[in-house]
Amino acid sequence: xxxxxxxxxxxxxxxxxxxxxxxxxxxxxxxxxxxxxxxxxxxxxxxxxxxxxxxxxxxxxxxxxxxxxxxxxxxxxxxxxxxxxxxxxxxxxxxxxxxxxxxxxxxxxxxxxxxxxxxxxxxxxxxxxxxxxxxxxxxxxxxxxxxxxxxxxxxxxxxxxxxxxxxxxxxxxxxxxxxxxxxxxxxxxxxxxxxxxxxxxxxxxxxxxxxxxxxxxxxxxxxxxxxxxxxxxxxxxxxxxxxxxxxxxxxxxxxxxxxxxxxxxxxxxxxxxxxxxxxxxxxxxxxxxxxxxxxxxxxxxxxxxxxxxxxxxxxxxxxxxxxxxxxxxxxxxxxxxxxxxxxxxxxxxxxxxxxxxxxxxxxxxxxxxxxxxxxxxxxxxxxxxxxxxxxxxxxxxxxxxxxxxxxxxxxxxxxxxxxxxxxxxxxxxxxxxxxxxxxxxxxxxxxxxxxxxxx
Numbered sequence: 501x502x503x504x505x506x507x508x509x510x511x512x513x514x515x516x517x518x519x520x521x522x523x524x525x526x527x528x529x530x531x532x533x534x535x536x537x538x539x540x541x542x543x544x545x546x547x548x549x550x551x552x553x554x555x556x557x558x559x560x561x562x563x564x565x566x567x568x569x570x571x572x573x574x575x576x577x578x579x580x581x582x583x584x585x586x587x588x589x590x591x592x593x594x595x596x597x598x599x600x601x602x603x604x605x606x607x608x609x610x611x612x613x614x615x616x617x618x619x620x621x622x623x624x625x626x627x628x629x630x631x632x633x634x635x636x637x638x639x640x641x642x643x644x645x646x647x648x649x650x651x652x653x654x655x656x657x658x659x660x661x662x663x664x665x666x667x668x669x670x671x672x673x674x675x676x677x678x679x680x681x682x683x684x685x686x687x688x689x690x691x692x693x694x695x696x697x698x699x700x701x702x703x704x705x706x707x708x709x710x711x712x713x714x715x716x717x718x719x720x721x722x723x724x725x726x727x728x729x730x731x732x733x734x735x736x737x738x739x740x741x742x743x744x745x746x747x748x749x750x751x752x753x754x755x756x757x758x759x760x761x762x763x764x765x766x767x768x769x770x771x772x773x774x775x776x777x778x779x780x781x782x783x784x785x786x787x788x789x790x791x792x793x794x795x796x797x798x799x800x801x802x803x804x805x806x807x808x809x810x811x812x813x814x815x816x817x818x819x820x821x822x823x824x825x826x827x828x829x830x831x832x833x834x835x836x837x838x839x840x841x842x843x844x845x846x847x848x849x850x851x852x853x854x855x856x857x858x859x860x861x862x863x864x865x866x867x868x869x870x871x872x873x874x875x876x877x878x879x880x881x882x883x884x885x886x887x888x889x890x891x892x893x894x895x896x897x898x899x900x901x902x903x904x905x906x907x908x909x910x911x912x913x914x915x916x917x918x919x920x921x922x923x924x925x926x927x928x929x930x931x932x933x934x935x936x937x938x939x940x941x942x943x944x945x946x947x948x949x950x951x952x953x954x955x
Contacts, residue, residue: 542641542677542819542896543786545809545828546572547847547903547921548618550588550950554905554919555832556845558805561744561754562795564834564841565917565952567622570634570685573742573756573791574697577624577632577687585623586636588917588950592616595943596645598892602936603657605666613644613676620950622683630689636682640703640761641786643677645892648713652892655717662717669717673710673892674729679761679786680704685740693746701738705763707784708732710770710867725868728770730779734763738786750797754807761786762817773866782862785817793830803834813852818862822890824854832903843905843919852896853928857886884932891930891938898926898942918949 546552552559552568559568562576566584569576593616598609622636652673656666664670680703687697710729717724742756767779793807807830813823832845859873859882866872875882905919925943932938 542643543789543811544618544640544642547901548590548592548639548946548948549620550586550590550917550919550948550952551843551905551907552832553590553921553946553948554843554845554903554907554917555805555834556830556847556901556903556921558793558807558830558832558845558847560756560791560807560809560830561793561805562752562803564803565622565950566624566634567620567636567638570622570624570636570683570699571638571640571681573744573754574685574699574740575687575695575742575744575756576754577634577685577697578630578689578695578744580624580632580634581626583623583625583955585953586621586950588620588948590618590620590919590946590948592618592944592946594644597941598652599939600653600656600936601939602655603666605653605656605668607653607656607665607668609647609650609652611645611647612649613646616642616644618948631686632688633684633686635684638681638683639678640681640701641677641679643675645673645675647671647673660717660720664717667717669715671711671715672713674708674712675710676706676708676731677784678706679763681761687742695744697742699740699742701740701761703736703738703761703763703786704733705736705765705784706731706733707763707765707768709765709768709782728868730768730770732765732768734765736761736763752795753793754795755792756790758789758791760788760812760816769864769867771864771866772869773871780864782864783817784862785819787816787819788812801836803836805832806830821858821861822854822886823852823896826850826852839909841905841907841909841917843903843907845903845905847901847903849899849901851899853890857883857890859883859886861886861889878933881933887930887932888938891928891940896942897928897940898923898944900924913954915952916949917952919947921946 546557551565560573563569567586596611618639620638624634651670653664653668656668662669682702685699708729708731714726715724738759738761740758744754762785766781769780791809795805809828811826827850829848834843901923903921907917909915923944930938
């Protein structure tokens with residue numbers, strides 16, 4: 501950690517320079533602001549699948565579509581005998597507002613990163629008695645923010661002469677992170693009751709962090725700067741193991757584990773901290789995940805499932821600086837009435853943001869001319885900047901999501917399904933020593949549909 505030893509005394513100009521420098525850093529370093537996931541952290545889990553989406557993602561034990569089996573618990577692939585093919589997509593619409601308050605001024609920054617599409621395709625085939633293989637492509641996680649037209653304000657009321665409210669400096673943030681997964685999996689029915697499975701994921705990640713366009717209000721301080729981000733990509737792999745056990749005729753148990761997926765984004769963020777321009781690398785890791793659950797045929801027409809997922813965010817690169825480990829509870833039901841299926845679900849995600857974050861994000865040393873992990877006595881605590889970053893991680897603050905879905909089987913070989921989901925608004929607040937107060941409101945809705953074929 502760097503510590504500035506500038507005396508506060510009467511030298512207001514130096515303190516003002518420091519104050520706005522770190523304020524702008526906090527805002528510019530918000531390089532992972534908006535989350536696409538309905539359920540937990542940045543992960544979608546199974547919440548955007550055409551059928552599982554209507555059951556709040558509760559499909560790790562007895563999924564009703566091949567895609568949920570392949571991307572969830574791979575042992576459940578044995579439940580899809582013959583040849584199965586599914587094709588679908590979901591649209592996700594996050595709604596995030598960030599409020600910055602200081603010296604009697606409050607600015608609202610609304611992110612325009614919306615209209616996200618999550619495609620989903622998978623197939624499976626029983627190649628030997630009791631041995632099923634599958635493959636598919638989908639979106640497993642994402643982040644996005646666009647504050648170019650509603651920039652974050654910094655230093656309102658301090659006479660900076662910027663374009664923001666109260667003469668505040670302005671920072672036009674633009675961030676995009678997307679992870680696409682190509683999965684292959686296999687499962688074997690060891691006994692009529694026990695199935696084991698494994699899956700391999702090849703991930704393709706796209707990322708950019710920082711600012712796009714010019715800042716205002718910094719000319720007399722550290723100097724205005726323009727874009728600091730690059731658009732980069734990487735590939736990575738992860739694995740999954742799973743098991744299911746038919747406890748009774750109507751009760752099935754399941755468990756699975758998924759290894760982390762780490763992307764290494766090279767030369768993604770520019771800084772001049774250190775005296776010369778340099779592009780910094782960052783490692784971003786989707787976490788280790790453990791799931792377990794139970795599915796019950798309560799009646800011949802009613803399926804109920806309850807699953808729990810645990811995510812090890814506290815050990816994941818970049819995320820560990822702002823997140824703590826999280827539990828996700830998923831409850832879903834499906835009622836069959838002739839050729840119709842009606843579904844509903846609810847999920848609860850435990851609080852994710854750390855109360856005391858680290859002093860940096862992903863090991864970045866700075867953004868533009870602004871250093872990270874720096875304290876100024878009486879003005880800035882070493883982790884104040886990352887508290888600001890936390891409040892820009894809007895959608896991860898919600899906890900409660902409700903879903904509904906409907907499907908119709910036109911023939912024994914062809915069906916259509918759809919779902920709708922809404923994550924109720926959540927909020928988060930962070931106060932800093934001298935940077936002011938930060939508040940975020942976030943909610944999200946999603947719609948999805950798909951077709952499933954069985955031969």
